[in-house]
Amino acid sequence: MTEKITFENIRFCYGEVCAINNANFDIKKNGITAFVGPNGGGKSTLVKLLVGLLKPSLGKIKLWENAVIGYVPQVVPFDTSFPATVRELVLMGTQSNKIAPFKYYSKKDKQTADEAIQELSLQGLEQREISQLSLGQLKRTLIARALASKADILVLDEPDESLDINTTRDLYEIISRLKKDKTIIIVSHRIADVLEFADSALYIRGTAKLYDNPKELKEILLKDGIFGL
Numbered sequence: 001m002t003e004k005i006t007f008e009n010i011r012f013c014y015g016e017v018c019a020i021n022n023a024n025f026d027i028k029k030n031g032i033t034a035f036v037g038p039n040g041g042g043k044s045t046l047v048k049l050l051v052g053l054l055k056p057s058l059g060k061i062k063l064w065e066n067a068v069i070g071y072v073p074q075v076v077p078f079d080t081s082f083p084a085t086v087r088e089l090v091l092m093g094t095q096s097n098k099i100a101p102f103k104y105y106s107k108k109d110k111q112t113a114d115e116a117i118q119e120l121s122l123q124g125l126e127q128r129e130i131s132q133l134s135l136g137q138l139k140r141t142l143i144a145r146a147l148a149s150k151a152d153i154l155v156l157d158e159p160d161e162s163l164d165i166n167t168t169r170d171l172y173e174i175i176s177r178l179k180k181d182k183t184i185i186i187v188s189h190r191i192a193d194v195l196e197f198a199d200s201a202l203y204i205r206g207t208a209k210l211y212d213n214p215k216e217l218k219e220i221l222l223k224d225g226i227f228g229l
Helices: 043-051 086-095 107-119 135-148 165-178 191-197 214-224
Strands: 004-014 017-028 031-036 058-062 069-072 153-157 183-187 200-204 208-211
Touching: 004 043, 017 043, 017 183, 017 200, 017 208, 031 043, 031 191, 043 069, 043 153, 043 183, 043 200, 069 135, 086 107, 086 135, 107 135, 107 165, 135 153, 135 165, 165 183, 165 191, 191 214, 200 214, 208 214
Parallel strands: 031 183, 031 200, 069 153, 153 183
Antiparallel strands: 004 017, 004 058, 200 208
């Protein structure tokens, strides 16, 4: 059986208004898929359906057996003035999304956290308070926390928002290194940039169409004069 994420005839409605209709597509295991489309097109709805925050009005979402999802939302899900270091926050990711700042962590937990810190190029920042991080460093720390959960699928909702172009490119390079054994979904409004580094792209506008070649989608959007590409 092919390991993939399957959206099968998905519909989701907010009351009488349907944000997503008849979405049918497969995302292959390992690699980067960009979710792009206009504001209000349904990107956030599809992400929330995938991570289980919403349930489809119709249809099914299927994952391979024992697949684990790590979700990094667009908005930081806690008060960044909370007194925790980078390493402590990443360690929390080993505890199945439970907030456990005073829990005893095993040697294996610590090793897992340290590996995630290394993967996200955060060496040297382990003991820095999260309140003292730059926005780019904080976003990498949140991705490291998701990685420490041993997630097979990483869902990143606009990790590049408010970052300058150089910080964004550095982040994309780091994310690209993870795709060898992770399935990564990245939602972004930086369409020209994200379509250059993704392996596939999902264009979402009320429904969804998958492009195995993101540059094909970019050419279509350029031709139609969409998003100012």
